[in-house]
Amino acid sequence: GENVEQHPSTLSVQEGDSAVIKCTYSDSASNYFPWYKQELGKRPQLIIDIRSNVGEKKDQRIAVTLNKTAKHFSLHITETQPEDSAVYFCAAKSSSYKLIFGSGTRLLVRP
């Protein structure tokens, strides 16, 4: 079935350093890959997304790369700040239009 794997489960970085979170997906027909930031008790907030016709997308300190051949996509956060601390989820929209989430990464940015 459709599956999205996400690594690492936890990530601790020093303020100002970069953070990278990686995901793989199983459905080769997936064509939409969003990334969400979720704070405790809140709904997921979309921070960036990429479609399958693009290999990379950047928005200020956040970038996402997509390798369709390998079915990998990654989130890159540069110049991390303490307010970036949260749980991040990758997701993939399958050929059946369902959005399947990865297991999540708890990011801690140390001041």
Next chain:
Amino acid sequence: GAVVSQHPSWVICKSGTSVKIECRSLDFQATTMFWYRQFPKQSLMLMATSNEGSKATYEQGVEKDKFLINHASLTLSTLTVTSAHPEDSSFYICSASQGAQGELFFGEGSRLTVL
């Protein structure tokens, strides 16, 4: 972006009772809505796909007779947890998109606690 509203935001009920959660798309029509469940420190797990005017499609392992979904209009989907038990305590989140290819918008979530 589009707004999806969910109600109630939190609810406490006794074991054996039923609880209804509403999900509304406020400024767009949503032919399809999705219901997710999130246990503490876990990911969002898709429970079912709610289609306006037809029966919901449930994911494997989700009991359709326990989690009743009704999508009677293009702006409202409801999830009823029937005969709730403590293990049903969770964060339930709905989502909707403007068409199959559109961005998914999430409701605020509903935290259910079953005593």
